[in-house]
Amino acid sequence: MTPALPSATTGCQAAPVLRERGQREVFCGLTGIIWLHRKVQDAFFLVVGSRTCAHLLQSAAGVMVFAEPRFGTAIIEERDLAGLADCNEELDRVVDRLLARRPDIKLLFLVGSCPSEVIKLDLSRAASRLSVKHAGSTKVLNYSGSGIETTFTEGEDACLAALVPELPADSAPGLLIVGTLPDVVEDQFLRLFADLGIANVHAFPARRAGAMPPVGPNTRFLLAQPFLGETARALEDRGAVRLDALFPFGAEGTTNWLHAAAQAFGIDEMHFRRVIAPGRERAKRAIAHSRTRLEGKRVTFLPDSQLEIPLARFLATELGMTPVEVGTPYLHRRHLAQELALLPADTLISEGQDVDLQLDRVRAAQPDLTVCGLGLANPLEAEGLTTKWAIELVFSPIHGFDQAGDLAELFARPLRRRDVLRV
Numbered sequence: 283m284t285p286a287l288p289s290a291t292t293g294c295q296a297a298p299v300l301r302e303r304g305q306r307e308v309f310c311g312l313t314g315i316i317w318l319h320r321k322v323q324d325a326f327f328l329v330v331g332s333r334t335c336a337h338l339l340q341s342a343a344g345v346m347v348f349a350e351p352r353f354g355t356a357i358i359e360e361r362d363l364a365g366l367a368d369c370n371e372e373l374d375r376v377v378d379r380l381l382a383r384r385p386d387i388k389l390l391f392l393v394g395s396c397p398s399e400v401i402k403l404d405l406s407r408a409a410s411r412l413s414v415k416h417a418g419s420t421k422v423l424n425y426s427g428s429g430i431e432t433t434f435t436e437g438e439d440a441c442l443a444a445l446v447p448e449l450p451a452d453s454a455p456g457l458l459i460v461g462t463l464p465d466v467v468e469d470q471f472l473r474l475f476a477d478l479g480i481a482n483v484h485a486f487p488a489r490r491a492g493a494m495p496p497v498g499p500n501t502r503f504l505l506a507q508p509f510l511g512e513t514a515r516a517l518e519d520r521g522a523v524r525l526d527a528l529f530p531f532g533a534e535g536t537t538n539w540l541h542a543a544a545q546a547f548g549i550d551e552m553h554f555r556r557v558i559a560p561g562r563e564r565a566k567r568a569i570a571h572s573r574t575r576l577e578g579k580r581v582t583f584l585p586d587s588q589l590e591i592p593l594a595r596f597l598a599t600e601l602g603m604t605p606v607e608v609g610t611p612y613l614h615r616r617h618l619a620q621e622l623a624l625l626p627a628d629t630l631i632s633e634g635q636d637v638d639l640q641l642d643r644v645r646a647a648q649p650d651l652t653v654c655g656l657g658l659a660n661p662l663e664a665e666g667l668t669t670k671w672a673i674e675l676v677f678s679p680i681h682g683f684d685q686a687g688d689l690a691e692l693f694a695r696p697l698r699r700r701d702v703l704r705v
């Protein structure tokens with residue numbers, strides 16, 4: 283068994299990219315609050331926005347309305363520039379009330395949105411002002427989840443990038459796993475790194491505001507998510523070094539990701555193979571269940587979460603699928619270089635979206651499976667195409683050896699359903 287490394291061919295690494303800037307069908311960055319608030323358990327996300335923003339959050343995560351929530355919306359109604367002073371006062375009042383009622387909140391994010399009244403407000407100034415006012419009990423930071431500046435997963439990137447300057451400094455060697463993962467998956471990775479003998483391993487973000495990991499010139503970090511370009515840059519500004527690897531999807535992606543850390547920390551190759559062998563074998567066996575259903579099938583990804591390229595690589599290399607078009611909202615060539623090298627050379631890579639043109643390409647190509655947002659899935663199904671909701675890939679545990687079988691199954695299920703309906 284050898285860890286998967288990019289082949290000698292360059293795949294799509296140097297392939298031209300179709301760039302489109304038109305109407306797009308992607309959630310805004312506020313959506314990230316849905317998984318971020320579950321991860322950092324003493325943080326609160328206060329969206330400074332409109333009723334539309336409040337509706338988005340409540341319908342996307344409605345269940346929290348019945349619990350003591352960890353996010354909310356300060357509604358800013360339309361007003362002229364002269365009313366901005368009142369706006370700031372109102373925001374301060376909302377924050378004061380919230381923190382008086384909820385002293386358990388240790389980290390408060392003011393999250394910006396698109397309405398012009400919000401754009402006029404200087405949220406970074408408000409965050410500094412409020413941080414001073416609530417010093418000693420609550421840290422206040424800000425980032426933008428606006429649909430003008432961010433798509434779906436870029437909200438997490440903006441949130442983590444805002445946190446990086448707050449991380450404690452450290453010169454000891456250590457490893458950071460960067461990106462929000464379900465706790466169970468994070469624990470699996472932490473166990474594997476401990477078994478490999480890598481010490482001082484932390485996850486970022488941590489589960490509590492007071493436990494955020496230290497960072498410094500001897501920090502090495504692995505991105506767990508492909509949409510964290512700004513966060514990576516902020517960590518690099520603090521001296522940390524990114525370990526280049528595939529993303530941990532499937533048996534090969536996970537092996538390669540772990541291997542990058544093992545090499546960086548001088549772990550013996552035989553020991554590495556011994557430690558990962560059981561997980562890798564489990565993953566391969568689990569994936570094999572879906573292979574018969576997926577092998578030889580053609581798949582198109584419409585841009586949604588930036589997970590598209592690593593997932594297309596997983597489907598191509600481990601399940602024998604043929605990617606037709608792989609669309610992504612934003613293509614980070616450096617972070618995805620190894621992924622692109624493993625995609626078949628004739629895959630069309632597209633960045634951004636002009637939804638009508640893209641749907642025309644889907645109709646012309648007639649892929650067996652189209653991975654797309656909720657709003658596009660129903661119309662495409664009505665036209666006889668089989669679809670997979672991209673959002674499920676963000677909300678399901680899909681990283682690592684023990685989730686590889688479930689990840690493959692997420693793609694196999696719509697095809698099985700189609701076959702059943704056809705009988």
Ligand code: SF4
Binds near residue numbers: 311312336338394428
């Ligand atoms: Fe809509 Fe913008 Fe609010 Fe997102 S931030 S819900 S795109 S108004």
